[in-house]
Amino acid sequence: MYIIGTVGPNVKDRAVLKGIIESGVNALRFNFIHGSAEEFLEFLKMAKDIKSDIQVMLDLSGTKVRVSGKFQYIFKVYNGEVIYFCGEDKYSEVVKNSKNKIKVIPLNIKNKILNEKDYKQIGIKDNTMTFDIIDKVDGLIKATTIRGGVIRKWKGCNIKNLERKELPLNENDKDAIVWGVNNKVDIICQSFVEEKKDIDDVKLFLNNRKSNQFKPKIWAKIETLNGVNNIKSILGEADGIVIGRGDLIPETSIEDTPIYEERIIKEVLGDKDKEIIIATHILNSMKNGKMPSISEVESIYNFIKIGATGFLLAGETSIGKAPIRTVEFLNNLIIKYRNI
Numbered sequence: 001m002y003i004i005g006t007v008g009p010n011v012k013d014r015a016v017l018k019g020i021i022e023s024g025v026n027a028l029r030f031n032f033i034h035g036s037a038e039e040f041l042e043f044l045k046m047a048k049d050i051k052s053d054i055q056v057m058l059d060l061s062g063t064k065v066r067v068s069g070k071f072q073y074i075f076k077v078y079n080g081e082v083i084y085f086c087g088e089d090k091y092s093e094v095v096k097n098s099k100n101k102i103k104v105i106p107l108n109i110k111n112k113i114l115n116e117k118d119y120k121q122i123g124i125k126d127n128t129m130t131f132d133i134i135d136k137v138d139g140l141i142k143a144t145t146i147r148g149g150v151i152r153k154w155k156g157c158n159i160k161n162l163e164r165k166e167l168p169l170n171e172n173d174k175d176a177i178v179w180g181v182n183n184k185v186d187i188i189c190q191s192f193v194e195e196k197k198d199i200d201d202v203k204l205f206l207n208n209r210k211s212n213q214f215k216p217k218i219w220a221k222i223e224t225l226n227g228v229n230n231i232k233s234i235l236g237e238a239d240g241i242v243i244g245r246g247d248l249i250p251e252t253s254i255e256d257t258p259i260y261e262e263r264i265i266k267e268v269l270g271d272k273d274k275e276i277i278i279a280t281h282i283l284n285s286m287k288n289g290k291m292p293s294i295s296e297v298e299s300i301y302n303f304i305k306i307g308a309t310g311f312l313l314a315g316e317t318s319i320g321k322a323p324i325r326t327v328e329f330l331n332n333l334i335i336k337y338r339n340i
Helices: 014-022 037-050 088-096 111-115 171-182 197-205 223-227 231-237 247-250 257-269 296-305 325-337
Strands: 002-006 027-031 053-059 075-076 081-086 104-107 119-126 129-137 142-147 150-153 157-158 185-192 217-222 240-244 274-281 308-311
Touching: 002 223, 002 274, 002 325, 014 037, 014 247, 014 325, 027 037, 037 104, 037 171, 081 088, 081 111, 104 274, 119 142, 119 217, 150 274, 157 247, 157 257, 171 185, 171 197, 185 197, 197 217, 197 231, 217 223, 217 231, 217 274, 223 231, 223 257, 231 240, 240 247, 247 257, 247 274, 257 274, 308 325
Parallel strands: 002 027, 002 308, 027 053, 053 185, 081 104, 185 217, 217 240, 240 274, 274 308
Antiparallel strands: 075 150, 081 142, 119 129, 119 157, 129 142
16 A cells, blocks of 8 residues: 655654654655656665665646745735736736836736636635635636735645636646656546546657656546546546545535545545555644544545545655654554454
8 A cells, every 4th residue: 555755844854764764654645736857866875775675656736726936926815805817928917017016926827718708706725715806806806804924936726617628738747758758657636627538638648758668657636526526437448546635625615525536535445456555634634733633534534445545745744843753653554444
């Protein structure tokens, strides 16, 4: 069974990386939106020196919406405050108009895509910040702040029912795949997969750059309702499915997520050669330095009994307060529950 640990600031120290590997991590997740190729190469060398057969999962960003890297500020927005959103291409125009004193947040998509449908809400950082859309003004999306917070570039965003078909394989993902080819990663995971074409695009780009000796597994991360509804065709192209609950919840709803999880798992279990990985919200309590909750432990037990083939720890290892203890606890649960 996979225990996938995400690398990050809290596992930069060799002793900590060695600790999570020896405690049960058998695959490392490199999330290229949160790190450079140089940093990940150092992680890779250190990990392979610790355990030569450790697997490496390259996590692509897919069509994940984020606050644009072109965003020039860091500012706090308050409940009730009116702010504006736009696409990257519109932002340069807004910046030039220095007379504008409104707060404008650019997203890493084209302004046309953001404006072509009437969306109701934009969430940032797993919906810990939410903004109700109230109008469109001169190509900008006008919104009122429901839950505020600090806005900075690269923060993840969620827009329910966003039309993603026009979003191609992005340049960051292409660069990451090239890095993966050069360093022979074991798994390439595409995020926000909504149809089999999303996997086909990765395979096409990959096949033009890899040798016959390099055949990584291709996993699809399901994080939207379209992905859930198209799971059968996606499964036909992917070697495994990752249920990305961190985004599936704000992209759908927390009450519907267990229903979608069940649908996905039942479909994947029909093909015994496919992996089904449960990602994020595994042991969030331990990420914050607390004891695990009974609901987290019950969830892990139920996923193991239903047939999940692995768990992906995100913040629990990358920024968590007790990465080694968290991995050790999860590994002990897996050993205990698989033997019942």
